[in-house]
Amino acid sequence: MKTPKNVIKLLSLPLFGVILLMFIASSDGTFFRHFYPSSIKSIEPDIALELISNPDVLILDVREQEEYEVSHIANAFRYDKRLLNVIPKDQPILLYCTVGYRSAMKADELLDKGFKNVVNLDGGIIHWKNVNQKVQTISGQETDHVHVFNNFYGLWLKKGTASL
Numbered sequence: 001m002k003t004p005k006n007v008i009k010l011l012s013l014p015l016f017g018v019i020l021l022m023f024i025a026s027s028d029g030t031f032f033r034h035f036y037p038s039s040i041k042s043i044e045p046d047i048a049l050e051l052i053s054n055p056d057v058l059i060l061d062v063r064e065q066e067e068y069e070v071s072h073i074a075n076a077f078r079y080d081k082r083l084l085n086v087i088p089k090d091q092p093i094l095l096y097c098t099v100g101y102r103s104a105m106k107a108d109e110l111l112d113k114g115f116k117n118v119v120n121l122d123g124g125i126i127h128w129k130n131v132n133q134k135v136q137t138i139s140g141q142e143t144d145h146v147h148v149f150n151n152f153y154g155l156w157l158k159k160g161t162a163s164l
Helices: 005-026 031-035 045-052 065-070 081-085 101-112 124-130
Strands: 041-043 058-061 076-078 093-096 118-121 145-147 161-163
Touching: 031 101, 041 045, 045 093, 045 118, 045 124, 065 076, 065 145, 093 101, 093 124, 101 118, 118 124, 124 145
Parallel strands: 041 118, 058 076, 058 093, 093 118, 145 161
Antiparallel strands: none
């Protein structure tokens, strides 16, 4: 008996989905870089660590307040569009979010507004934590918790505790 091609196609879709999810889950958190705007520069956590050792660099967390409160990179401020009125266009800025996508989009927006020295943390706070960098709570205490935005993004967190 011959199996119809439509049945084979229908059965192969879930298998493809499972394989794709396994690939994504095995990633280090940088999978979303493929969706970043080409105009922005994204940097790895080790380069970001060097960059933020300069006190002139403004670190902006573009996640929601509740995400920021769970944990954030030391000395990071939560992004607020009112900041754009007071920071110089040549201010060095490092943006990050959970996996780098929202911050890449915000970096692109800032470049469009004339900011000249904007970089994105590739893979976001998840990649940062996965390479053993520290995060802190709103009270400044070191923590292993990272707000992962949703359970799907939580698949990438290999080091630390996922929070929602």
